[in-house]
Amino acid sequence: MSSWLEERVWERRLNRRDFLWLSSAALVGCAVNPVTGSRQLMLMSETQEIQIDKEQSPHQFSADYGAVQDDQLNAYLNDFGKNLAEKSHRQNVPYSFRAVNAAYVNAYAFPGGSIAATRGILVELTDESQLAGLMGHELGHVNARHAASKASWDMVSTVALAGTTALLAVTKYKEYASWAQVLGGVGAGALLASYSRDNEREADALGMEYMTKAGFNPSGMPNLMQVLVNQSKSKPSAFDRLFATHPMSDERLKTAQNQLDIKYADSKNLPVNKERYMDHTAKLRQIKPALEAMQRGEKYMTQEDFNNASTEFNKTLQLAPNDYAGLLMMAKCQMSLNKPTDAQRFTQQAQSIYPTEAQANHLNGVALMAQNKFDAAYQAFDQYEKKLPGNPNTVFLKGLTLESMQRKSAAAQEYNRYLQLSNQGDQAKYAAQRLQTWGLK
Ligand SMILES: [Zn+2]
Incomplete structure (x- = not known):
């Protein structure tokens, strides 16, 4: 990988x-x-x-x-x-x-x-x-x-x-650190058993x-x-x-x-x-060419060649304009190119195409965070959590958006909730430090 x-x-x-x-x-x-x-x-x-x-x-x-x-x-x-x-x-x-x-x-x-x-x-x-x-x-x-x-x-x-989605990206979010690292809902394949x-x-x-x-x-x-x-x-x-x-x-x-x-x-x-x-x-099979463009785009994403990835996802969306996966892959690619406004266009389109699926909400939240629209980002993470509870990362990001809005006690609640789900790793350290600094632990 x-x-x-x-x-x-x-x-x-x-x-x-x-x-x-x-x-x-x-x-x-x-x-x-x-x-x-x-x-x-x-x-x-x-x-x-x-x-x-x-x-x-x-x-x-x-x-x-x-x-x-x-x-x-x-x-x-x-x-x-x-x-x-x-x-x-x-x-x-x-x-x-x-x-x-x-x-x-x-x-x-x-x-x-x-x-x-x-x-x-x-x-x-x-x-x-x-x-x-x-x-x-x-x-x-x-x-x-x-x-x-x-x-x-x-x-x-x-x-x-629970996991660590790169504390660097999270704590330096105001400096537009690599947004690609905050994107994750659940790491690709991380939940799959590998067999002997x-x-x-x-x-x-x-x-x-x-x-x-x-x-x-x-x-x-x-x-x-x-x-x-x-x-x-x-x-x-x-x-x-x-x-x-x-x-x-x-x-x-x-x-x-x-x-x-x-x-x-x-x-x-x-x-x-x-x-x-x-x-x-x-x-x-009618959309096999679109799927193959997605496969090539994902390959470029892993190589961090976001421009070529963007070209492939463009081809994808020309072939299959309303493809939920294609739209979200494009959104991730735009985030990696530090173009959160473009990314958000794709996450919103994806949401309207597949309203019951949660990943679009999560990505939408990240795209909004990157534009410093913290209230809307919080709402997006909340919508994600209602559709798909149990992802500690979302809880952490909710804490972070609340903190950015100076809503300390609400943020503290989320950081506490995060620490109950995960007490190791960089995000846990960050959450614990916050609580300590605020005297809320
Ligand atoms: Zn097998």
Whole structure:
């Protein structure tokens, strides 16, 4: 990941809150793995899995610009996914499936069964057997409870949504320090579990099992991998996060191919349903050139080449003028060019296009702050929080806007609230210092 993204990713250091959470979670101890039937150390109970999913998945979906505003496509994916889930080991998980607006290539699952695929990956697939491979793989992670049994700290430390969005930018906001660093709602991909190669192998095997049971040609699994590997060669940056969270290897592909030839030899004539997939995703594929311009723009953003990024997002908006994700990417780009007034034009347009999605409100607040319109910025952050509670950064920014309006006691309330959510990192230090200086702690 490039530095621009890194700065937006929540600090992964384990803090006290994580530690307390881990201490209680560790008490869960051994549980029977629903897939293997053997006992295994689980760091989360099923109730905790669902709770964590509920707290975190809305933030990831919003970071990915929300579910697509295409009810037919979401309904198609949800029905498709639930049909597959009926063949899985865990029937009582509250599964849900959607497409999200992000342009990069990825799919992911939260431990309580909330599963998403980006527009970027859906336009790469060509039939339902590949979609079944993709969804089957994600279902595999949920069913084998990979998030719950992970021994690494990654999953655990991301439980805390709290982070550091670059104190430099925040404290020097009046000097127009790098606004790119204040933009973040939730760091891109920071909430996603990254899996081990063993996890990947198991998810692939389970995916093939579920898809075949659901009547799809199991060749969709190796075909899916082949498609993704081939496409990643021409635009690797769009695939970064997919391969970071789901490590890809020749070995994975070979194993899936072997499984197809040996275990699933009798199922090779099952349908791949090319036409059905093409029909249901036709509208999406119409804007593939716009999605590709977004992918190129995002690549330039990570390289901090904001002028070229702006050119690509311009192309995006020429091809798809009302694209919520395209508008917000352009807004972030304009903020990075220190053009908050231009940025605000795009955030406002985005808001009117997708009024229930929260990210536009957050970016709008930042754009207003950069114009010293603190009252309006506060309102924007408040609107964001009403749509999507639980992001400590918003609480901090609310404190900062109130402080800028000389409303000390209201600011102190927000800083106190922030410190309850996160007591480590630069923002926490800043908040605590403020309270101390004001004698309000
Ligand atoms: Zn995976």
